[in-house]
Amino acid sequence: MQPIISVNNVSKKFKEVEAVSNVSFDVKAGEIFAFLGPNGAGKSTTIKMLTTLLRPTEGALFLSGHDVIKEQDAARKVFGIVFQDPSLDDELTAYENLELHAVLYGVDKKIMRRRIEELMTLVELWDRRNSRVKTFSGGMKRRLEIARGLLHHPKILFLDEPTLGLDAQTRKLLWAYIQKLNANEGMTIFFTTHYLAEAEAIADRIAIIDNGKIVASGTTEELKQQTQTNNLEEAYLELTGKTVRDEIVDAADSRKDMIRRVIANRR
């Protein structure tokens, strides 16, 4: 069977720095796939290329058979994404944010209302549906983003560190729901995380990226065998070393810093 996600010899250069270098991997339909690596290893850059936000310098990417570069719209219809950084409109209410998303993805109006209620109930935000997002805490925003990513029932769901900053209860609830979606609807899940126990518990297969290159991939068992270690965390540290990484600050990040400074100065 044809893989639902296919990355072929992809590289991405930012001026001098090569963030991703000649990466290839496949994800099968219905798999839960964890994409792990230290800060600045190239995880987010890879996700951005897969989701049409960045163009690769070299190589090709396919989602459900659609070339991400040449058939952007077809590729965009296939996936949902929960970004690492917030991407909600703070001035709109929680409900309005989801409604806007539903319209962008052409979800039928009747289905839309039912599904928004269902998802917002799941993430325990239905009571706050008419509150503006700017009044939400970080965790609430995260939950809302996750609900939004699921709204149009994508074939592939990208989750870039979805559980960052969430408490243990919410994390558990969330993974249970995602596993349910995966089992019932065959939704392919592609996620990154720094909680290795999460990856070990949930992922069918794992790829580890470091310095822009895939250093290992396989099931948890395979990775443990390959490194002769007892759990995923040990295997991971064996493969990526123990030094702390500096993240490559790309243009977007330095922009954000600048804006934050401007805002801070105004106050």
Next chain:
Amino acid sequence: MDIIYILWLRQMKRYRRSGLRMVLSVVQPLVYFLTLGFGFNSLFQQAGRGSYIQFVVPGVVAQTILFTSIFWGVNIMWDKQFGFLKETLVAPVSRLKVMLGGSLGGATIAVLQGIVLFIIALLFGFHPYSWSMLLLTLAVMAILSMTMVSFSSGIGAVVNDMQGFMAITNFLVVPLFFLSSALFPLDNIPPVMKAIAYANPLTYAVDAMRGSLINQNHFSLPVDFAVMSGTLILLFYFSIHRFKRIQA
């Protein structure tokens, strides 16, 4: 259509909820109108040119629209910084619709502000020469705001930091405004200044506004509308081209 509408609606909601911004953005042109209008009125009349208040109202209405729309790109910058732009960029909708929805929202807001200023001017004694011609004024307002809003969005798409954006727009807006016919008639000014004013697209919008509001034209309405439409098409084309190239 749904997509353009929902993105337009988003801007309307944000505007309605912005509170003070709604009020503050008409204050500056209002100060121009009151000080210049009443300050120069008698001088203008002594020079045999009629009422300066009548003359300057089309100029300050255009100013209101210009200032609101040329800073519209701030919203694009904002959406870039705070991530919402990514939400629209990964969605299976064309960039054209994304830009059109937002820009129509910005243009609507700019026109509304222009109308507010116009109503205030009425309260201070301004009288249009023909009420039916106001429809034409509205068309001028719509074209001008759409032109500047899309241009500003294009700048917002290219520039990546807020200071840069503010520097560019401030650099543009002051000469655009002062070297148009917004504040003074064009017939007795030095040739260099005249040449610049003739090359300034805003001059034609002000002229069309003056033509439709007080029946004074330096050029003629067909010329004004031709230049305005041409500018709109050109700047919209520039902006959509830039917008398509945004990477996040």
